[in-house]
Structure formats: C-alpha cells, structure tokens
Amino acid sequence: MGLFGLINAGIIPFDVGGTSAADPQMLLFQNFGNQYANAFGPVSFGTMSIHAVYIPMSISFNKLAMLLVRSASLSGNTLNFSAIFGLYSMNAGTLSLANSASANPAIASSDVTAAITRWITFATSATQNISPGQWYFGFAHVSSGVNWGISYLINNSYNPNNVPPTQFLYGRMTVSTNTPPASIATSTLDITGNDATKQQYIIITA
Amino acid sequence: MARVLLEGNFDFVPSTMPGDIVHGRMSFSPMFIGGTISLAYANIAHRISLTASADMSYTVSLGLYSMNAGTLSLHQSVSASRSDATAAGTRASHLYMTFSYGTTNDITPGSWWWGVLVSMTGAAAGSQSIRIYGGTVSAQNSFPGAFYAGAMTETTNALPTSYDTASLDGTGAEALSQYILISA
Numbered sequence: 001m002g003l004f005g006l007i008n009a010g011i012i013p014f015d016v017g018g019t020s021a022a023d024p025q026m027l028l029f030q031n032f033g034n035q036y037a038n039a040f041g042p043v044s045f046g047t048m049s050i051h052a053v054y055i056p057m058s059i060s061f062n063k064l065a066m067l068l069v070r071s072a073s074l075s076g077n078t079l080n081f082s083a084i085f086g087l088y089s090m091n092a093g094t095l096s097l098a099n100s101a102s103a104n105p106a107i108a109s110s111d112v113t114a115a116i117t118r119w120i121t122f123a124t125s126a127t128q129n130i131s132p133g134q135w136y137f138g139f140a141h142v143s144s145g146v147n148w149g150i151s152y153l154i155n156n157s158y159n160p161n162n163v164p165p166t167q168f169l170y171g172r173m174t175v176s177t178n179t180p181p182a183s184i185a186t187s188t189l190d191i192t193g194n195d196a197t198k199q200q201y202i203i204i205t206a
Numbered sequence: 207m208a209r210v211l212l213e214g215n216f217d218f219v220p221s222t223m224p225g226d227i228v229h230g231r232m233s234f235s236p237m238f239i240g241g242t243i244s245l246a247y248a249n250i251a252h253r254i255s256l257t258a259s260a261d262m263s264y265t266v267s268l269g270l271y272s273m274n275a276g277t278l279s280l281h282q283s284v285s286a287s288r289s290d291a292t293a294a295g296t297r298a299s300h301l302y303m304t305f306s307y308g309t310t311n312d313i314t315p316g317s318w319w320w321g322v323l324v325s326m327t328g329a330a331a332g333s334q335s336i337r338i339y340g341g342t343v344s345a346q347n348s349f350p351g352a353f354y355a356g357a358m359t360e361t362t363n364a365l366p367t368s369y370d371t372a373s374l375d376g377t378g379a380e381a382l383s384q385y386i387l388i389s390a
Contacts, residue, residue, distance in 0.1 A: 027273060027317040027352065028236055033216060033341070033383070056240060057316065063351040067343065117343065121350030153343060205351030 026059040029204045031137060032155050040069040040151035041198050043141035046176025050088065050095065050138040050189065051199040052169050060206040061087065061130050064101045064122035066139075067153035067201055071115055081105070081150065085122055085202070086138035086180025087130070090168065095136055095184040100125045130204075136168075139200050142178055153201040159194050172196045210241035214387040215320075219251055223337040224344075224382065230361030232323045234271065234278065234374065235340070235383040236354060238316070244390040245270070245313045248284060248305040250322070251339040251385055255298040256290070262326070262334050263289040268305055268386070269321035269365040270313070276353060278319055278369045282311060310390070319355075320386045323365055341382035348376035355382055 031053050064085055083103040088095040101122035141150065164170070171189030173181075190196055215237040248268050256262055267285040271278040284305040290297070324336055349355070356374030 065351045117345050118347050119345050119350050
C-alpha cells in the first residue's frame with residue numbers, strides 16, 4: 001500500500017488539530033501534509049474523486065480550503081469555475097453524504113497574468129461536528145468548457161497497476177456530476193489509474 | 207488516548223527547505239499531537255551556508271503555542287545555540303539541532319503550533335544563511351480558514367508570550383510548516 005496509502009487509509013494519521021477536553025476538538029485537519037504534495041495534478045470535470053481519511057478527534061466542519069495552481073501559459077483570463085466537496089460515511093460498500101461544501105472562486109484577470117498558486121475556500125452547507133473515525137472525502141472540479149489550466153495540489157503517490165486489496169480506499173466516479181451525490185455504491189467507482197490513486201490536498205478548520 | 211514517545215509534523219525528514227531565515231522574523235507551524243507526550247527534547251533539521259570564511263554563531267528558540275480565538279499563547283519555550291569557527295572555511299552543512307527541556311512536561315493531544323525564532327551573529331550579512339527543512343509550496347494569498355501557519359512581518363528578540371494570528375503573513379513559503387520532531 002505504501003506510505004501514502006497508509007496515511008490516506010487512516011492507518012497512519014497525519015493530521016493537525018485539536019485540544020484536550022471531555023470531547024477533544026481539533027482546530028485543523030489535513031488529509032495529508034502539504035509538504036508531500038509538491039505536484040499539482042490536472043483535474044477532471046465533474047468526475048468526483050473519493051478517498052478514505054481517518055479523523056482522530058472531533059472537529060467542527062466550518063471552513064474548507066484547497067490549493068490550486070494555474071499555469072502561466074493561459075494567463076490573462078478571468079477564472080470562472082466551481083468546485084464541490086462531499087463528506088461521506090460508508091456502510092456495506094455504500095457511501096452516504098453527511099455534509100457538503102462548494103467553492104466559487106473569484107479570481108480576477110489581473111491576478112492571473114502569471115502562474116499562480118492560491119488557496120480557495122469552500123462554503124459549507126451546514127456547520128457540523130465531525131466525530132472521530134473513518135470518513136471519506138469527495139471532490140470534483142466543476143466547469144464548462146475550458147479549464148484554463150487549473151490544477152490542484154495533490155499527493156504524489158505511485159500508481160499500482162492492480163486494485164488495492166482492501167476495504168474501499170480511493171476511487172473516482174465515471175460519470176460527471178454538479179453536486180455531491182447523496183449516495184454512491186463504491187462498486188461503481190474506477191479505482192485504478194492516476195486519477196484514483198492521487199488525492200487532492202484538503203484542509204478543514206474549525 | 208495512549209502516550210506517545212515521538213511526534214512530528216512530518217512522517218520523515220523532508221527533502222525541501224523554504225528560503226533563507228530572516229534574522230528575528232519568527233514563523234509558526236502547526237503540529238497535531240496524537241497522544242500525551244512527556245516533552246523532553248525537540249529537534250529541527252537545518253542547513254547552514256557560509257560563502258565566506260568567518261565565524262558564525264546562531265541561537266534558535268522554539269516556542270510551543272496553544273491557540274484560542276485566533277491568539278497563540280506560549281506554553282513552553284526552549285533554545286539552543288551553536289557556533290562554526292572560521293577555520294572551517296566556506297561551507298554548507300546539513301544538521302540536526304537538538305533542544306533539551308531539562309524538566310519534562312506532559313503535552314496533551316490536540317492542536318499545537320511551534321514558533322521558531324533564529325538569531326544570527328558573526329559573518330557579514332549576506333554571507334551566511336540558515337534554512338530549516340520544511341514545506342515549500344508557496345501560496346500567493348492568505349490561508350482562508352481559521353489559521354494554518356504564518357510568519358511575522360516584524361522582528362523580535364524573544365518569543366512572544368502571546369501573538370495575534372491576524373498579524374501574521376500567511377503567504378509565501380515561510381508560511382508553511384517547518385520540520386519539528388519532539389520526543390519523550
């Protein structure tokens with residue numbers, strides 16, 4: 001499985017967060033250290049990528065952030081796109097949507113005259129206290145037409161040729177969507193290839 | 207939660223370093239501590255570089271901070287110093303620096319931030335530099351969540367007892383995590 005797989009499966013928790021109390025709360029959670037993720041992967045339109053995370057302490061699902069990069073070769077155009085996020089639990093191979101968030105970044109053309117690396121923020125649909133345990137993050141870039149050279153910070157894992165011989169670890173939808181589906185059968189997900197094994201970097205802050 | 211003997215904000219020694227440390231300009235990096243730890247030692251990994259044959263001395267101070275409502279509060283502090291003599295000549299060295307707390311304190315699981323302050327003396331300005339191992343992905347805008355990491359826009363001679371995160375610069379490579387390893 002490798003280190004990234006262990007991290008993303010939650011076997012090695014590598015997160016940031018929390019205080020100690022009766023119900024200790026994290027202040028900050030990241031699905032992997034951004035220091036691993038010096039690669040910016042291209043995105044697929046609307047085909048949600050989903051991966052397992054282990055959340056070691058409760059955290060208020062208040063703000064969500066990701067890092068995107070845009071190449072200089074397409075500079076000078078205003079960025080118009082959206083991104084969607086789904087927080088899922090899983091039971092018997094079916095992912096169920098627990099909460100969602102969306103981003104509609106406003107990046108002016110004056111800000112994209114050269115290559116950029118920027119944080120984008122997501123508005124959560126409802127603040128929820130996420131309990132510790134196994135969860136699944138789903139992310140999709142949603143845009144029509146041109147992607148304007150947008151990529152997101154991802155981990156830089158190897159890409160095994162066969163499927164992971166474990167519980168569901170990661171995968172990508174084969175059909176596009178504009179909103180996080182209410183439920184997803186993991187058996188319908190594509191779990192091979194770079195777009196399945198590489199995950200976008202996601203931070204939640206209370 | 208169980209006790210832990212080691213905790214770090216990286217799973218391995220990173221292979222990258224942000225830019226040169228600015229004398230007296232402090233950076234704050236997050237760390238999740240997964241189990242109670244009896245804090246006895248802290249370590250950083252860094253590179254020193256001298257382009258001229260000269261003495262170089264520096265002190266690194268580490269502050270362990272908790273955060274409440276956007277304000278960082280100093281919980282523990284420790285410092286260490288080292289010197290490189292002129293006889294070593296022009297050089298670049300990659301080193302661990304270890305900090306000993308003397309007496310141990312239990313650190314509870316949860317969110318903590320490390321403040322790193324470097325003071326340098328000796329070689330002429332511009333001929334010596336220190337870089338601490340860490341992340342290098344550099345965002346051009348500030349982190350949009352509560353607080354992740356950041357660097358002071360001013361300089362200081364000592365670890366502040368409290369600091370408003372709103373005053374920190376959250377952009378650039380200095381605003382990403384520096385590698386810190388603690389142990390019982």
